[in-house]
Amino acid sequence: MEGEVASPALAMSADRFHHGSTPALTLDLVHLARQSLGDRALESELLQLFHRQAAHIIGRLADPAVADPKRRADLAHTLKGSARTVGAKAVAAAAERYEQAVSTPAGDASGALRALEQATSEARAAIEDLLAG
Numbered sequence: 001m002e003g004e005v006a007s008p009a010l011a012m013s014a015d016r017f018h019h020g021s022t023p024a025l026t027l028d029l030v031h032l033a034r035q036s037l038g039d040r041a042l043e044s045e046l047l048q049l050f051h052r053q054a055a056h057i058i059g060r061l062a063d064p065a066v067a068d069p070k071r072r073a074d075l076a077h078t079l080k081g082s083a084r085t086v087g088a089k090a091v092a093a094a095a096e097r098y099e100q101a102v103s104t105p106a107g108d109a110s111g112a113l114r115a116l117e118q119a120t121s122e123a124r125a126a127i128e129d130l131l132a133g
Contacts, residue, residue, distance in 0.1 A: 026088065026090065026122050026123050026125075026126035027086065027087045027088055027123065027126050027127070027130070028087030028088075028089055029087060030087075031086075031087035032046065032047075032086055032087045035085055035086070035087070044131065046085065046086050047086055047127045047130065047131060048127075048131065049082075050082050050083070050085070050086045050088065050123075050127065051124050051127045051128070053078075053079070053082055054079060054082070054083075054088075054091065054120045054123065054124055055120075055124065057075050057076075057078060057079045058079075058116070058117055058120050060075055061075055061076070061098075061113060061116070062113075062117070069102045069103065072098075072102045072109075073099045073102050073103050076095045076096075076098045076099035076102070076116070077095070077099050079091065079095045079116075079120075080092045080095035080096050080099065083095060083123070088119075088123040090119040090122065090123065091116070091119045091120050091123045093119075094112070094115045094116040094118075094119040094120075095116055097112045097115065097116070098112040098113055098115075098116045100112075101113075
């Protein structure tokens, strides 16, 4: 029905969604609701887990001590899968580009890492906004 919110994830931020703010643009809330079978507590838990994991992985990728390209690709792959689960499509796409960049000798890993850091920062900010609201 028109005017009704289709899912708990959308209900969680319906006002922000309709006003075009960052959370709705950064996260696919319909996908998140499908992944959690409409369970709002599970949506919140998934977002919190992704928020923590994303920060940890970005920290590892920024650490020069993690120099092995295979390890870096594995970290990006993990982040890509987690991002897809919560509907953070930009993070998933950036993680995939980084994973490919570190797996090829001619890849622009530093540029791809900057893009991944930016996408992750935006997704984490959107999650903070959703969870605070």
